[in-house]
Amino acid sequence: MNSPHNPLDADTLRRLQEDVIDSYDEELELEVDDRILDGPAGLSDEARESRRVYFRELFRLQGELVKGGAIKRITQRLNPRVCRVAALPAPNDREKTQWYFQRFVSHLPAAGEIVLFDRSWYNRAGVERVMGFCSDEDLEEFFRSVPEFEKMLVRSGIRVIKYWFSISDEEQSARFLARINDPLKQWKLSPMDLESRRRWEDYTRAKEVMLERTHIPEAPWWVVQAVDKKRARLNCMHHLLAQFDYHEVEHQPVHLPPRERHEDYIRNPVPADMFVPDIY
Structure with a gap:
């Protein structure tokens, strides 16, 4: 909604509309298998x-992943028994x-498994540092320890791959405005998110120090240009x-076995008052 107390210019409105369409696409990604839909009316031929x-x-890369976000897109079609997301709270x-x-440590993968850390140990170098949740001594100890910790993981056979999704100041502002103006997305904005917007420069400086001090040959950082969310997802997956x-991976053919039937079995009827009403 566009409140007179929060006017939006034409470019911001266009960005909000694009974000709404992207939200539709996110839902379609969960539902559509291999069919490509034309999309909402009003899209240009180029769009x-x-x-x-x-x-x-997206479907091609997800197919490649099945052989062997952005987190949701990577995990969406993979077997949850071998690929899971670890999103640890505070x-x-x-x-x-x-x-x-x-x-x-308890969330680390075994052989043949993939674990994606949605909130990793790098919270210490980011939000904990900026918001004052750790001391300078804690931070310095983290920077001393994390390269050795990751080297131990790599020596034990765990591949450590670190991605930083980079967006511009303007893009972050546009995404926050999109959530503020969309009642279905306002829940995604926590007080911490809003404070992070105010402290954009502090977070940027913290990120720069983090990348400099924890970019090691055994577990390097990879920066994904993420202003365009769709391209970012595809580039990261690729x-x-x-x-x-x-x-x-070779798969044995799956055959549906015939159901056993017994003449003495009678399916009991469900009481009428237990059914959800057929409104639709």
Whole structure:
């Protein structure tokens, strides 16, 4: 909605409309299999073709991942028994007394598994640092420890791949405005998110120090240009696949067995008052 107290210029309105369409596309990604829909009315031929290309590449790359976001797009079609997301909340009082990396260790993958950390140990170098949730001594100890921690993981056979999705100041502002003006997305904005907008420069400086001090050959950082969300997802998925040698997995044919039937079995009727009314 466009309040007279919060006027939006034409470019911002266009961006909000694009964000709404992108939201539709996110829902379609969960529902559409291999069909490419034309999209909402009003799209230009160029936008319609770009959308077709996006879905075609998305499904192709997801197919490659199945052989072997952006987190949702990577995990969407993978077996949850071998690929999972670890999104740890803020540490509780007990966890605050533990070795900093301790609560992450139990989520690390076994052989043949993939774990995507939505909130990783790098929270310490970002939000904890900027918001004052850790001391300068804690931060310095983190920077001393994290390269050694990641080297240990790599020596044990775990591949550590780190992505930073980079957006501009203007893009972050536009995304926040899109959420503020969309009642269905306002829940995504926490007080911490709003404060992070105010402290954009502090977060940027923290990011620069983090990349400089934790970019190691064994576990380098990869920066994804993410102003265009769709291109960012595809580029990240393509790059992730390129980090591994993989091959076609042979699957045994699946045959549906015949259902056993017994003459003495009678299916009991469900009481009428237990049914949800057929409104639609």
